[in-house]
Amino acid sequence: MIGFVFPGQGTVRVGMGGWLRRDPVGAAVVARADELLSEPVSQLCARGPLDKLVDTSHAQPAVIACNLAALAILRERGVEPDIVAGHSVGEISALCAAGVLDVDTALRLVATRARLMADLPETGGMTAVLGLTPQRVEELAAEAAGPGEPLVVGLENAPDHTVVSGATAAVERLVALSGAVGARKVVALKVSNAFHSPLMAGALDGWAEAVRATPMRSPRVPVVPNATGEPTTDLPTIVDALITQLTARVRWTATMRVLADAETLVEVGDSKVLAGLLRGVGASCVSMADPAAVRRLRRPEPAA
Known part of the structure; x- marks a missing residue:
């Protein structure tokens, strides 16, 4: 069993996604993000400035663009997940990996999330x-x-x-x-603010409206939503969890315990943060921040 985990906003840094943009498959995804987003992210990821990159309105689309570029590279190699999860905003990437969202829809949705959260007063x-x-x-x-x-x-x-x-x-x-x-x-x-707390309530109605208006398909593989920490293939449960995640607790420890049963875990994006957290619960995780590790990944052959 292969599990994919997707990092969130806290992993952004200047230079992120460099090797993903040098790969033709990854570069195509980032180029598509530049087309769809109100402000391109490729140069911001490459050169900053840092204070602009870490701003919520830019950080969330940037990390999702990198995550989706990494996902495209794995798919091109024939590596697909059996279970997925994403940390905070990374959950949008996980839904793309599970087939709930396509790439364009995921990019548009994260842009909405980032805007709604960035527009709240910084309290x-x-x-x-x-x-x-x-x-x-x-x-x-x-x-x-x-x-x-x-x-x-x-x-x-x-x-x-x-x-x-x-x-x-x-x-x-x-x-x-x-x-x-x-x-x-x-x-x-x-x-910039108190994410996953009651102070995000001002964005909740707009976020709920955006999520419920977004075309989604039932997942091909189980998703472990942040708000529950339990695997599910039920689309209404996934939708509700994605909405409440804005103000709810991210139950990543519970999520890691679910994922620890996978033979192979991959942190899909340019980050080692989730791989480090997984080591803390005794699970090994390949980080796509290491291109050499990606080259060693293969989809296991089905048992005879």
Whole structure:
């Protein structure tokens, strides 16, 4: 069994997707993204500037363009998944891999998501807490939240790697509390707002309308949505999970446990982040950030 995992917004960097754009198949996908998006991403990925690339309105389309270029390269080699998942906005790439969306539709949908989220007022932030369980971080977030200052667990990235998301003042209180109870490390994320939190509610109606208006097909293989952490081939469940993901927790630890049964896991995009997280739960994952690793990939022959 082959599992594909797709990275999200936190993996963007200047120079991303370089070798994918040098491959003719990958280059064609990125060129198509440049045609469809209101602002081309190829030069932004290649040269930056970084402050523009990491802006939500550009970062989300950029990472999806790279993910889809990587997917096209695997497909051209005959490597197809048996199960898929994507981290945060990477879930749109996963739906493309599962046959729910075509490439053009995925690019248009991520552009809408990015615009809706970027248009919200910047009232919050996100911070990673390492060395504490998600349950302990959830308790601290509840303690740090205040009236009109929500704070929640936005992402469960690994058993000891949790990201909180919410009002800036509440995040600052959480940082102080985490240090007092022995967190190994606390790192502020370079994001424009509090993703996967109640502060994204202002974009939810527009996102729901866009998702429900998007043509989709039933998946060819199971998808593990962020909002549930459970594999499904039911299209209405996938649609609902994609909508609620905007304000809901990313249950990546649960997702990794589902994927760990795959004989081969591939991080499809120009990133090693998810491969690193998977190692933390004892699973090996090939990263397409290494072109040599991609050349070794082959679709397993069916058993006799």
